[in-house]
Amino acid sequence: MTHVLVIGAGPAGLSAAVAAGDAGARVTLLDSGDGLGGQYWRHLPPQRPAQREARLHHGWAAFDRLRGSLVGVEVVTEAQVWAIETVDGIAVHVLIGPADAGGRAARTFAPDALVLATGAHDRTLPFPGWNLPGVFSAGAAQALAKGERVAVGRRAVVAGAGPFLLPVAQSLTAAGAHVVGVYEAARPAALARGWLPRPWRLLGAARKGGELAGYAAHHLGRRVPYRLGRAVIEARGDGRVEAVVTARLNADWSPIPGTERTVAADAVCVSHGFTPRLELPIAAGCRIGPDRFVAVDADQRTSVESVYAAGEITGIGGVDAALVEGRIAGARAAGAPAAAADLKRRTATTDFARRIDAAHGIRRGWTSWLRDDTVVCRCEEVAYGPLRDAAAATDQASLRSLKLTSRAGLGICQARMCGRTVEELTGADPARAEDTTDRRPLAAPIRLGDLAAPATTCGKDTHV
Amino acid sequence: MSAIVPWETDPIRPDEPKPLRITVDGTSIEGLQGQSIAGVLLAHGITEWRTTTAGRRRGVFCGIGVCFDCIATVNGESDVRLCLRRANDGDTVATQDDTREAQ
Amino acid sequence: MNADVVVIGAGIVGAACARALARTGLSVVVVDRGAPASATSARGEGNLLVSDKAPGPELDLAMLAADHWPHLAASLADELGPGFPDIEYDRKGGVVVATTEEGAEPLRAFANGQAAAGVEVAHLTPGEARSLEPHLNPAITAAVHYPQDAQLQPVVATEALLASARRAGVRVLAHQEVVGLVRDGERITGVRTASETIGTSAVVVAAGPWSGEVAAVLGADLPVRPRRGMVLVTARMAQRVFHKVYDGDYFGATQSADADLQTSSVVESTPGGTVLIGSSRQQIGFDDRLRVNVLAEVAGRALRLFPFLAGTPVIRAYGGFRPYVPDHLPVVGEDPRHPGLWYATGHEGAGIGLAGVTGDLLCAQLTGADPAIDPAPFQPSRPSLAAHLTGGAA
Ligand SMILES: Cc1cc2nc3c(=O)[nH]c(=O)nc-3n(C[C@H](O)[C@H](O)[C@H](O)COP(=O)(O)OP(=O)(O)OC[C@H]3O[C@@H](n4cnc5c(N)ncnc54)[C@H](O)[C@@H]3O)c2cc1C
Numbered sequence: 014m015t016h017v018l019v020i021g022a023g024p025a026g027l028s029a030a031v032a033a034g035d036a037g038a039r040v041t042l043l044d045s046g047d048g049l050g051g052q053y054w055r056h057l058p059p060q061r062p063a064q065r066e067a068r069l070h071h072g073w074a075a076f077d078r079l080r081g082s083l084v085g086v087e088v089v090t091e092a093q094v095w096a097i098e099t100v101d102g103i104a105v106h107v108l109i110g111p112a113d114a115g116g117r118a119a120r121t122f123a124p125d126a127l128v129l130a131t132g133a134h135d136r137t138l139p140f141p142g143w144n145l146p147g148v149f150s151a152g153a154a155q156a157l158a159k160g161e162r163v164a165v166g167r168r169a170v171v172a173g174a175g176p177f178l179l180p181v182a183q184s185l186t187a188a189g190a191h192v193v194g195v196y197e198a199a200r201p202a203a204l205a206r207g208w209l210p211r212p213w214r215l216l217g218a219a220r221k222g223g224e225l226a227g228y229a230a231h232h233l234g235r236r237v238p239y240r241l242g243r244a245v246i247e248a249r250g251d252g253r254v255e256a257v258v259t260a261r262l263n264a265d266w267s268p269i270p271g272t273e274r275t276v277a278a279d280a281v282c283v284s285h286g287f288t289p290r291l292e293l294p295i296a297a298g299c300r301i302g303p304d305r306f307v308a309v310d311a312d313q314r315t316s317v318e319s320v321y322a323a324g325e326i327t328g329i330g331g332v333d334a335a336l337v338e339g340r341i342a343g344a345r346a347a348g349a350p351a352a353a354a355d356l357k358r359r360t361a362t363t364d365f366a367r368r369i370d371a372a373h374g375i376r377r378g379w380t381s382w383l384r385d386d387t388v389v390c391r392c393e394e395v396a397y398g399p400l401r402d403a404a405a406a407t408d409q410a411s412l413r414s415l416k417l418t419s420r421a422g423l424g425i426c427q428a429r430m431c432g433r434t435v436e437e438l439t440g441a442d443p444a445r446a447e448d449t450t451d452r453r454p455l456a457a458p459i460r461l462g463d464l465a466a467p468a469t470t471c472g473k474d475t476h477v
Numbered sequence: 478m479s480a481i482v483p484w485e486t487d488p489i490r491p492d493e494p495k496p497l498r499i500t501v502d503g504t505s506i507e508g509l510q511g512q513s514i515a516g517v518l519l520a521h522g523i524t525e526w527r528t529t530t531a532g533r534r535r536g537v538f539c540g541i542g543v544c545f546d547c548i549a550t551v552n553g554e555s556d557v558r559l560c561l562r563r564a565n566d567g568d569t570v571a572t573q574d575d576t577r578e579a580q
Numbered sequence: 581m582n583a584d585v586v587v588i589g590a591g592i593v594g595a596a597c598a599r600a601l602a603r604t605g606l607s608v609v610v611v612d613r614g615a616p617a618s619a620t621s622a623r624g625e626g627n628l629l630v631s632d633k634a635p636g637p638e639l640d641l642a643m644l645a646a647d648h649w650p651h652l653a654a655s656l657a658d659e660l661g662p663g664f665p666d667i668e669y670d671r672k673g674g675v676v677v678a679t680t681e682e683g684a685e686p687l688r689a690f691a692n693g694q695a696a697a698g699v700e701v702a703h704l705t706p707g708e709a710r711s712l713e714p715h716l717n718p719a720i721t722a723a724v725h726y727p728q729d730a731q732l733q734p735v736v737a738t739e740a741l742l743a744s745a746r747r748a749g750v751r752v753l754a755h756q757e758v759v760g761l762v763r764d765g766e767r768i769t770g771v772r773t774a775s776e777t778i779g780t781s782a783v784v785v786a787a788g789p790w791s792g793e794v795a796a797v798l799g800a801d802l803p804v805r806p807r808r809g810m811v812l813v814t815a816r817m818a819q820r821v822f823h824k825v826y827d828g829d830y831f832g833a834t835q836s837a838d839a840d841l842q843t844s845s846v847v848e849s850t851p852g853g854t855v856l857i858g859s860s861r862q863q864i865g866f867d868d869r870l871r872v873n874v875l876a877e878v879a880g881r882a883l884r885l886f887p888f889l890a891g892t893p894v895i896r897a898y899g900g901f902r903p904y905v906p907d908h909l910p911v912v913g914e915d916p917r918h919p920g921l922w923y924a925t926g927h928e929g930a931g932i933g934l935a936g937v938t939g940d941l942l943c944a945q946l947t948g949a950d951p952a953i954d955p956a957p958f959q960p961s962r963p964s965l966a967a968h969l970t971g972g973a974a
């Protein structure tokens with residue numbers, strides 16, 4: 014029986030696991046979190062049951078159906094994949110137990126087919142003061158509202174770019190915060206270019222169109238100002254955020270002098286898009302496309318035999334894309350054909366991803382809101398000026414060297430937060446392997462004692 | 478300041494949560510079963526606990542285990558991402574201060 | 581484009597050669613197929629060691645380098661000014677320990693041999709070792725202190741040498757692969773890259789582990805092969821390792837030609853607050869796939885030195901390919917079969933430390949100046965290399 018290993022239990026991974034099981038495969042589903050649902054369906058843990066949790070979510074019924082269809086699937090949560098080896102076929106190394114704990118149980122899988130569905134994290138462009146306490150990624154505000162019932166502040170500003178800002182504002186409001194404004198960097202013209210020429214396609218991308226329309230109504234209803242072409246260009250405060258400065262942006266996202274406004278806030282939630290979590294696909298040897306997502310064909314096949322990818326690691330298309338891609342990947346990984354309807358839907362969701370990028374994609378002019386002392390790399394606290402100075406002193410654009418002369422990207426997050434930004438600021442050419450920050454052979458920290466433990470390293474999966 | 482939605486008035490109608498206690502740098506703090514340690518702190522309005530090499534304060538930034546801003550020492554183990562780690566009754570949390578010299 | 585000398589490779593060795601040559605007034609072009617300072621010199625550690633070398637020519641070169649680095653580091657800092665990143669040169673000293681009864685005596689004997697050759701060596705009781713390194717495993721059986729051992733940041737050092745070379749007039753061409761020589765009969769008249777020809781009569785191959793391949797492309801024959809090494813990096817922590825600390829097996833691993841996995845532990849803290857743990861040695865060609873068993877070995881050895889590290893997170897693993905020559909000596913000199921073709925390569929796990937003196941040694945030979953050390957043991961014509969050269973290729 015074909016053994017399909019699915020990594021990631023978000024919308025893509027869940028639907029892949031169910032599809033692979035339906036196609037008759039033996040399926041193992043891993044997620045580093047202790048619950049299922051990924052980022053989209055992040056919810057309260059079983060220790061905190063709530064009768065109407067569905068209210069916080071879109072498509073909760075679909076989630077329930079998927080969860081219910083996992084019968085026969087071996088589900089392993091708190092399962093951190095920390096390395097993928099390709100020396101002797103594919104070996105997936107996993108530590109199972111509470112996050113970052115020492116002495117977690119080690120397991121190694123050598124599946125017949127692998128589905129990678131590790132999703133994305135939000136990308137926040139640096140701005141002066143973004144390292145103050147009280148500044149969060151928008152995803153953090155969302156995750157804490159849904160998964161903890163915590164509002165990150167009382168007076169919150171939501172800013173950045175993309176349709177994701179709307180659900181974040183809604184969740185914050187529903188968690189009791191007063192959202193004083195949502196600032197979308199994209200200007201009306203860009204939005205029109207991205208969304209309007211073929212609005213029926215947008216609606217065709219299944220529920221997403223309706224979901225967005227719902228947010229728009231919600232914001233009108235609650236009177237949360239939604240400003241286009243405006244960005245947070247600074248966070249101010251003595252030791253923590255007390256106010257933000259916003260400014261109107263040109264089409265290239267450079268702030269227009271004289272349009273600054275100061276808004277009091279104790280929380281700033283900022284996201285300018287998403288960065289796919291590529292370390293596992295890269296470790297598996299999958300080709301990454303020029304758009305910096307895992308390259309897949311219409312069957313979600315990567316460049317590596319028997320390795321499939323689905324969801325946000327293949328493009329930012331939202332939950333509907335993730336679900337469709339997951340179903341296709343799961344079926345194909347199990348050796349079955351994908352449903353014709355899914356292949357057709359995939360065309361619409363791919364189009365949706367293109368539209369998000371056309372409308373909300375980051376424009377180069379944002380760098381003009383940086384100052385020399387604006388921290389770029391949060392871990393190593395490398396500021397923009399010193400980063401540029403190191404590049405100039407060494408006449409170097411390549412990141413391999415620049416990381417080591419500036420320390421940007423060398424810290425414990427391993428450039429997950431600053432990598433794309435450092436690439437952009439230094440003019441690195443990500444087509445060159447030494448110039449991308451995506452390669453991380455260790456996909457998560459592992460304590461030296463666990464690395465040394467023989468159980469971690471030897472045997473293949475014995476569970477057949 | 479961060480705050481938790483009081484369960485009594487939360488429209489999603491949670492069951493009454495079960496309490497737990499952890500200590501943070503020696504101070505006992507009450508939390509709820511099922512909260513992450515970061516969740517316990519944020520529910521108390523605590524948004525910063527780590528000190529960087531440059532002496533700046535940090536707390537949660539990404540909320541999903543990617544940025545490592547929120548790390549602290551839990552039950553003697555350093556560098557635990559508090560946004561990912563569920564609180565257990567009796568957990569001992571020590572905040573990390575990168576300005577500190579070797580002990 | 582024309583130059584007196586073309587150096588192939590902008591790693592630390594090529595950088596040091598180019599700098600030395602240009603400072604004598606020669607015009608020099610450095611060509612690299614990738615970005616400068618981005619290959620082997622950016623994938624290792626920055627140990628400048630005398631402690632791991634047995635008496636002989638390599639130790640002589642390493643002792644020269646140990647004396648030379650403080651001056652080189654200071655003059656680079658002086659020349660490049662405070663705006664240039666810090667080389668982080670630190671003569672912090674090394675402590676080599678044996679962790680087994682069987683390992684104790686060979687370590688002491690090895691150290692005595694080095695002392696006779698002029699290395700500063702101090703035998704330590706376990707108690708003394710623990711006062712130098714309070715977190716060291718109390719179960720060690722022997723320990724030797726080498727005050728001459730130092731460390732630096734290899735990428736900054738490479739960039740500093742390149743920056744200094746540029747100031748001396750060196751042109752560095754990045755992303756241009758060397759694909760052949762232009763000759764007029766026996767005489768070299770130029771170097772062909774993928775996009776242009778550089779007129780020159782002298783070519784220095786400083787292509788690290790690819791030097792064998794580059795020599796072949798140039799119609800010569802040089803037995804330089806890659807030897808894989810992996811290094812672990814921990815999360816930042818308050819400093820608990822104060823010297824460079826190695827297990828005594830380091831020496832054995834350096835000298836062996838066995839293709840099988842060998843590891844020996846080098847544990848050192850860096851100014852960034854992380855601890856670097858090296859390293860492994862494997863002859864597996866240019867295969868850079870991750871091998872978890874190798875990381876496990878490296879980790880296990882480090883724990884024998886510092887048990888407290890068991891709870892420390894490793895945040896990164898990286899590796900490179902040491903340029904390895906069968907007789908374990910760098911190759912620095914002219915190829916007697918190909919006048920005008922020079923080599924500066926084959927430094928295996930010591931190229932960072934030996935780069936500066938290699939540049940000077942090459943330069944002295946090329947310009948006819950007095951070398952600071954006898955070049956014969958390093959020249960391609962040395963007897964120990966003869967067996968590894970395929971006669972016909974010349
Ligand atoms: C914090 C956050 C909140 C979001 N909230 C919303 C929202 O409310 N509405 C919306 O439309 N979109 C939201 N998004 C966008 C979201 O990414 C997609 O809508 C959707 O969740 C993507 O599905 P996916 O299956 O591709 O990935 P995800 O849902 O991200 O699932 C990936 C899963 O892989 C797991 N994983 C990753 N690496 C490893 C590893 N090494 N080992 C084991 N497991 C691993 C993760 O734990 C995660 O559960 C959010 C994104 C983020 C980052």
Ligand SMILES: Cc1cc2nc3c(=O)[nH]c(=O)nc-3n(C[C@H](O)[C@H](O)[C@H](O)COP(=O)(O)OP(=O)(O)OC[C@H]3O[C@@H](n4cnc5c(N)ncnc54)[C@H](O)[C@@H]3O)c2cc1C
Pocket residue numbers: 588589590591592593594595611612613614615616617618619620621622623624625626627628756757758759786787788789790794808809810811858859899900901902903924925926927928929930931932933934
């Ligand atoms: C894991 C590890 C740990 C190490 N630790 C230490 C240590 O602690 N101390 C120490 O002294 N040494 C150490 N070393 C060894 C040291 O890194 C090397 O000896 C040294 O970097 C070699 O420098 P290089 O300039 O010869 O080679 P490289 O830095 O590799 O430079 C060679 C250059 O040649 C270029 N090139 C190749 N082919 C062509 C072509 N056809 N055309 C143009 N350019 C070409 C390459 O792109 C490259 O940039 C270590 C090595 C490893 C792998």
